[in-house]
Amino acid sequence: MKKRAKAAGAMALVIALLGWGSLAQTSQNVRVTLVIPQPLFIAAVIPSITAEITLQEVEGPQPFKIGDWHVNIDALTPYRLNSSIVTIDTNIFDAGPEDFLTDCDFADDFGECTDRTSLSEPDPQNRRGSGQNTAGLDGADFMGEIFLDIRSWDVSKLPGFYIGVILFTTTDITP
Amino acid sequence: MRYIKPVTVFLLALSLGWVGGLSQTSQTVTINVNQSLYLDCSASLPINYTVTQADIEGTQPFTIGTWGCNVDSLTNFELSANMTMTSTADIVNASADDFSETCTSASGGGSPSCGPGGTFGPITLGSGGNTAGTPGADFSGNVRLNVSDWDVRAIPPSRSVSGVINYSVTDSTP
Secondary structure (H helix, E strand, C coil): CHHHHHHHHHCCEEEEECCCHHHCCCEEEEEEEEEECCCEEEEECCCCCCCCCCHHHHHCCCCEEEEEEEEEEEECCCEEEEEEEEEEEECCECCCHHHEEECCCEECCCCEECCCCECCCCCCCCEEEEECCCCCCCCEEEEEEEEECCCCCECCCCCCCEEEEEEEEEEECCC | CCCHHHHHHHHHHHHHHHHHHCCCCCCCEEEEECCCEEEECCCCCCEEEECCHHHHHCCCCEEEEEEEEEEEECCCEEEEEEEEEEECCCEECCCHHHEEEEEEEEEECCCCEECCCEECCCEEEEEECCCCCCCCEEEEEEEEECCCCCEECCCCCCEEEEEEEEEEEEECCC
């Protein structure tokens, strides 16, 4: 009987469920890396202004309006908006950036206007406004008007012309 | 001697009868289960994503990648995830709660079902039961990002943020 019991013991079946190769874990990590090459985007909605000086404008109050400006800003950081005009070409004596003024009379999506009007001086005189992160929005719209004061002009060649470029810039103002 | 033979025959018969009536044997079965849950998230590839202007203007959160995990199970289980940020110095307010995950598909063995997902910290992505006899339960979904509270430090240089998403499966038997 003892011999038979031993034989039965030797027949014991042992089944071990061991690890299934590379799947033998209950936790895994996945690395996430985000790159932000640019946190500020600005687009001019009104690409150009063309104005012809009329007699009424010469006689009227100075400065007078010559057009509108409108930019849209997408931001991932607090920012300020500045604008300045640069003279490209003119045949008018004494015509220059200081003859142009502007205002900001509309801002949305967390944007705020300033009351500064210069297009020829450095910040903060040429600051149009400021804003914050616009994620999930269609961007902050800033709008205003552009004015011209021609009291200093000396137009000696006809047709007189002035060509300039208004440069809008956004700047990160995170401390 | 004539009397001895019948006695011997009787004892032999008795011996055979004893052995035949009480014969026994046994077979011992031992099963070891060293692990009841197996997680394979090799379908969750590393995410390297560049945030664009369209992402900023679009609806928040937006999708930056996908995840996928396979679970082999001998018990009821719950699939969870959490995220740890490893680098946020370039972006003020960047944190794990800017990231979220959705579960969009649960299929395979063990009657799997999607969980609610949500914004990190710990989130439940899905659950299921015993998957024996099947290739396991497959779960998949999207990794999403909300940048609406970010303040990216001045650029250049290009800025970045990084983190690690940890997927885990646990026994949910009460």
